[in-house]
Amino acid sequence: MLHAIVTVACLVWFTPILQLLAAALRTNPDTAASGWWNIFVDPLITLDNFAAAATVMRLGSTVPATLAMSIPAVILTVLLAAYGGHALSRWDFRGKGIVYAALVGLMVVPPQVTLAPLVQLFSAVGLTGNPAAVWLWSLGFTLPFGVFLMRGYMASLPEELIEAAKVDGASELRVFFQIILPLSAPILASLGILQFLWTWNDLLTPLIFVGPASANAPITLQLANLLQSQSGGATNLLSAGSLIAVLVPLIVIVSLQRYFVAGITAGAVKG
Template sequence: MRWGRIPVHAIVLVLMVIWFTPVLGLFTSSFRTASDTASTGWWMAFVAPLFTGYNYQQAFAIAGVGGSMATSLAISIPVTVMTTLLSAVGAFALTTMSFRGRSILSLLLVALLVVPPQVTLVPMLQFFTAVGLSGTVPAVWIFQVGFTLPFGIFLVRGFIASIPEDVLEAAAIDGASALRIFRSVVLPLSLPILASLSIMQFLWSWNDLLVPLLFLGGTDLTQPMTVQIAGLVQETGQGQSLLLASTVVSTLLPLTILIGLQRYFVRGILGGAVKG
């Protein structure tokens, strides 16, 4: 049995090497000088080690990485919180409450999952301009929450539907209101899937380029990390060094969150898949 697993382990090892090699190259090159990066490959850093933190100093001093990270957090955190809470409330209503039009609303929810957000960018930009939200962070909040909410409700609804009805009925018999059942019963039981949704939402919002680029105006220091990095080489004219260092900085926070909360992420996804 153990010998039969060798091919599987070998394939996993090869995939890990394929994934890790460019990451190692990015991280290593960010600590090399501009001349070394331009003249030799990143692997030469292990032959003749010469590392410097100058690129990171310049990334914060010239490229404004600190301000960009603050803007990215100002977008990603509220979007994550709003999407998670609204998804939980919407999923609870569609799963446990009976009201006219629930079936139609459920079908509409599924239909919205296949609508690409790109087709609504121009109409939404016109709308935000008309109401005075163009160039503001709330415009990005509204768009990102609106287009990830159908998926969030769909994901959480499958998990809530797996909760035994006896549990909800027992709470109702004890006199608990719908709000109390949601707060004291459904939310605690749904924490794994909500944690998974929060991680996915934060990573998507943090890495989103198109929506902030279109909706969020301002100076260089108010641009989120993705927009700042996208125009970094053209704006600074200082080549790859700043780009590499800024890219490494932009990946540290989401990578830390994913590694630190990995078990909750996997538990929520597997729990939803098995129970749903």
Template structure:
């Protein structure tokens, strides 16, 4: 029964993706005349949709911008969250409790309320219309959650391991590098997946901080603009959508076991 339920959920989740992929290879006329499942009976595919979509969205520049936003954002968030979680969990310093409360408060702060103030700040500092502005915004609003997630995992590591390391003469930096990072690899991988997917799929932030500038727009913005640019080109829109979701889909499917391990890693103490 359990396997049947899991298979049912898998089919429900995968069917829209399969329909999108099949329709991206069909002509506009075929899409309007019949459903995507008709291609199984009478297959007639073409690569023209992808050719047109690549020309409209400018795959090379858009893909470069998306990677320039997602990859550094993911690395910075993972590193800063690991350092912050270790400091709040295993180190004692003045203001530790206040800092923890501030991080919790930032987790419940809607990012949308900061868009206008940050837009003004970036305009004054010259960051508006640059990729680093995206890094600052995305990292700043994900690090509190990242510290909260990694902190729960580090708290579940037995104290005896830290005591043994200190008896062997290991300082905090050595403990963090040689003990915490290897053990926290699953939860750090989960955090990296979450941040990468958010940075890759975000539409509102690049529209505000990069819109109307000389910086090539990321894939999400160009695909959204394709709806207006192509009119009734539904087939081209589906092809462009497949291109934009292909990398996140590969990341989810290939790394899902690490994601589950990381999220559940700190659920049990000891």
């Protein structure tokens, strides 16, 4: 019974994706004449929609621009969150509880309330239209969650192992990079995957800080431009563009799924 329920739930969840794929593989007249399920009855498949969508979305420049926003944001977030989690889990200093409480409180601040002042700040320092604006915004609003996640995991690491390294003369940085980080690989991978997906799929932040007409516009802005430029009859082209936009996140989550699950489940029972 449990397997039957899970199977039905998966089919219901997968049906819209299957419909999107069917629309991307059909022509506009074929889509207008019959339902998407007819692709299984009369499979008239074409790849022209993907080629046209790739051209309109300028994938040659869009994908590198999106990676230029996503990868640095992931690296900065993971490293700073890891060191912050290490400090809160291992160091004793005055105001430690206040710092931790402030981080937890920052997790409930709506990011939208900071958009207007940050636009003014980034314009004043010349970051408007630059991917660095997206890095800083993503870092600022993911870091409290990342530190919270890292602290819970790192607090359960064996204290004896760290003390033995310090007795052998290891510095704090060496302990962090050679002991803490390798032992925390699952949670680091989980946070990195989450940050990559959030940054890659983000539309609002690049729209405000980069702009849809910029040469640094990511793939989400190009997809939005495609939606605005096409009429209601261009469903197939929009479907193909949507599938192209989710291809890289899909590859990331499928290839790193076991690391993501290991990190999240481990962090759920630590600390």
